[in-house]
Amino acid sequence: MSLESQGIQSKKPKLNLNLHENIKDLSEFKLGSVLQNSTNRKVVCLRGSFQSKEGEAVVILEKTAFSVDDLTSDSKFFCEKNQLEKIFHNDVYGDYKYFPIQELNSIKATIIHPATEKHIAKYSSQTFYIIEETPDIYFEIVLPHITDQKFDLQWVYNILEHKSESDRILVEDTDPNNGFVMVPDLKWNGEIDTLYFLAIIKKINIKSIRDLTSDHLPLLKNIRDKGIAAIKNKYGLESSDLRIYFHYQPSFYHLHVHFTYLRHEAPGILTERAHLLTTVINNIELLSDYYQRSTIPFVVRENDKWFDKFVEKGIVKRRNGI
Structure with a gap:
């Protein structure tokens, strides 16, 4: 069933794909500023624009891992x-x-164009804070923020409807309740040492682990079992070789599961953000509404639009005291 037939319409205009269809090099990229330079991950994030193309761009250059x-x-x-x-x-x-x-000297390049202010903020170097999100904080601040921002999910719908990346699908289950599509994450360079897949659910009304209850256990177990089997079949990795987890807060609000090689120190695997799929399943089996009752920590950035709301409520203080 298509998203349109379910009454879901994208309010975003179609992206200008001309850049990605024709680009051969970065000779037309005009650097504006360096957003972030990670000496640990060997990644640099750049803000700029392309000649003859409207809109800003974010270019991410990453030195690839050895195979x-x-x-x-x-x-x-x-x-x-x-x-x-x-x-x-x-x-x-x-x-x-x-x-x-x-x-032997390649650099992985990711180009986001046209880039929004959200993209620029995401890849900028900034100050972070831990928020202990109680159910009250979720319903009073976080959920309204998610609803009001109307995060663009068109790229997710393109994958689910086979309008994009259909040739990259590792495994798919078309069941409307327990189905999902698994594709390589944009950050994966194709080497098994840095293996990284995303399992994106078919249902459109589950935003994050906050929405999960015992009703979703068949979905979660289906993703776990079929995702592990698909990776083993193609790459020979066992379940014990994989780190399978959710992000909270997620980078986009349509439930998805990360599958990465255990030896790969992928971004977002630290305890303040990653929640192992097996742990989530176990918590829900112990208490059906565990994630509606629990306090869940997450990291907020100082230049995020909703940071001021946490300051106003006295949940966090700016480090400069302002």
């Missing part, structure tokens, strides 16, 4: 075409810059 499959005795990493530049040596220790050949 174990490429590190063999006859690997191209160990050939004379690569260059070493010595910085210094001291006794048995030597420090060098290593310049591998082009095919």
Whole structure:
């Protein structure tokens, strides 16, 4: 059943896809500012624009992880075409810059265009605060914010309706109540060492773990079992190799589950945001309305629009005292 037939209409205009259809390089990208430079993750987020294209853009450049499959005795990493530049040596220790050949030196690029203020805020460096979200805080501040903001989910609907990324689907269950679609996350570079999939549910009225009750246990177990089986079948990974979790708060408000390789330190796996699927299932089995009663911590950014509401209610104080 299509979203339109369910009475769900997108109020957002269609995105201009011309940039993504024709772009070959970044020669037309004009840098405005550096939003964030993560020396730990080797990721830089840039704000700017493209010549002859309307609207701002966010460009994310990330140095890719090494693939174990490429590190063999006859690997191209160990050939004379690569260059070493010595910085210094001291006794048995030597420090060098290593310049591998082009095919081993790729950088993953993500381009968001046209970028909204929400995109720019999301990828900007900023101050974070922990909010202990009680049910009262959820209903008084968080839920109205989610409702009022009308977060754009058109890209999610495109996946569910096979209008986009249909060739990337790993597994799909079309059941209207317990069905889901699993696709690679935008952050995954395709190497098994950084494996990252999203399982997006078919139902459109579940925003986050706050909405989950015992009625949804068949859905959650279906995602767990079929997601694990699909990854094992294609990539040979066991369930014990996987980190399967929800985000709270999620980056978009249509229930989805993250599947990542346990060895991969993916963004958002820290305790203040990640909730393991097995733990969520167990909590609901213990108490049907667990997530309607519980206090759930999450991180809020200082330049988020709703941060001022938490300050006004005395839930959090700005660190500068203002």
